[in-house]
Amino acid sequence: MSIVRSLILVAFGGLLLLMAVRRLRRYQLKERYTLLFLFLGIPFLVLAVWPGGVEWLARLLGMAYYTAMLLCVSAFLILTVFELLTIVSQQDRRISTLAQGVAILMEKQKELEGRVRMGEQHQEESGSRLAEKPEEAEAAVLKDQLAHSARDHLVS
Numbered sequence: 001m002s003i004v005r006s007l008i009l010v011a012f013g014g015l016l017l018l019m020a021v022r023r024l025r026r027y028q029l030k031e032r033y034t035l036l037f038l039f040l041g042i043p044f045l046v047l048a049v050w051p052g053g054v055e056w057l058a059r060l061l062g063m064a065y066y067t068a069m070l071l072c073v074s075a076f077l078i079l080t081v082f083e084l085l086t087i088v089s090q091q092d093r094r095i096s097t098l099a100q101g102v103a104i105l106m107e108k109q110k111e112l113e114g115r116v117r118m119g120e121q122h123q124e125e126s127g128s129r130l131a132e133k134p135e136e137a138e139a140a141v142l143k144d145q146l147a148h149s150a151r152d153h154l155v156s
Helices: 002-025 031-049 053-061 065-125 127-132 134-155
Strands: none
Touching: 002 031, 031 053, 031 065, 053 065, 065 134
16 A cells, blocks of 8 residues: 555656646746746655655644644645735736736827828828928928837837
């Protein structure tokens, strides 16, 4: 029974470590999260090598064997879930902020495109008159260049 338990613990701990490192190498998991999964896998490997570790900890704390094991595993899992939920909450806030920023930029871009269209329509309507007044022609060209530079600035 002890060998089977050790093999299961080694398989589970090794699988966690392997998955974390593999996803890190594929850039699917950041270093911060890889460390979290490494810390999740190491206790299983330690218990596979030293099965009396939980009993030793239980004697040290003066608790029953199963109570200590349940307490340690529960505390570890609660802390892990808390860390992951903290990360998810931070990412959710960042995504909301980015989405709002993109919406504002898109609205400004539509507004500027509308202004450019109005300027182009105005330029087409007054095309014959511009030939008669060179100052107005220069002003229209400058206005057109300004609109294009503003649009290019928003895109970048």
